[in-house]
Amino acid sequence: MKFMTGDYWCVNSKSFMTAPIIAMEKRMSLDHAAEYNHAGILVKPPADPEKDWGTTYEALRTIGHFHLRQYEGCKIIIARHTGMTPEKFQKGYKEVLRWNNYAYPAWRLLLYSIGLAKYLHGIGIPICSELVAEHCFHSDLSVADGYGWTPDALADKFKQYRCYDVVFEGELTKENLFFL
Ligand SMILES: [Ca+2]
Numbered sequence: 001m002k003f004m005t006g007d008y009w010c011v012n013s014k015s016f017m018t019a020p021i022i023a024m025e026k027r028m029s030l031d032h033a034a035e036y037n038h039a040g041i042l043v044k045p046p047a048d049p050e051k052d053w054g055t056t057y058e059a060l061r062t063i064g065h066f067h068l069r070q071y072e073g074c075k076i077i078i079a080r081h082t083g084m085t086p087e088k089f090q091k092g093y094k095e096v097l098r099w100n101n102y103a104y105p106a107w108r109l110l111l112y113s114i115g116l117a118k119y120l121h122g123i124g125i126p127i128c129s130e131l132v133a134e135h136c137f138h139s140d141l142s143v144a145d146g147y148g149w150t151p152d153a154l155a156d157k158f159k160q161y162r163c164y165d166v167v168f169e170g171e172l173t174k175e176n177l178f179f180l
Contacts, residue, residue, distance in 0.1 A: 003045035003054065003078060003177075006089035006139075007167060008132050009068075010036035010155040011076045024113050025152035034152035036077065039129040042068070043093070049178045057135075059128040063099045068172070077169040079158035081141045092139030096131055104128075112150065129154050 012018060018037045025034035040058030052067035105125040126134050126146060132154060134146030158164045170176055
């Protein structure tokens, strides 16, 4: 199996929010480049080309479980922490499940735009990429608690840190997922 439970992904979801988020990420990123506006966790890997392509846990309008196929045709990067195990995944998953069904804290995007997201997080509802980073933290695979991470910062980390393997980067298509 190419993909595993506990893989993380970032996507350019081509939504109406994609362009403003990416513009903001470019301003925040040390490399002044960004191409991904959303991120999530792979809970169940893609198994059937004719079905949903696997289950995600991610922060959309609400935080919850969705399916990877919703990003068909979008550019995606899927990466794996070299230390990820089923036990570590479960440990982190149990923690981030406390956000299940919470509404997306859209107001925090404003904090990102003024550079305060790392410091102001109220009761703590994470945005999409913070949910991923928080999972990583509770899986004992990161020392950062997760707040302040953008999808671009995650993608840069996946590509540059030796503790991550990029399992796939490219257009999310049936051919690429199942037949490459
Ligand atoms: Ca960047």
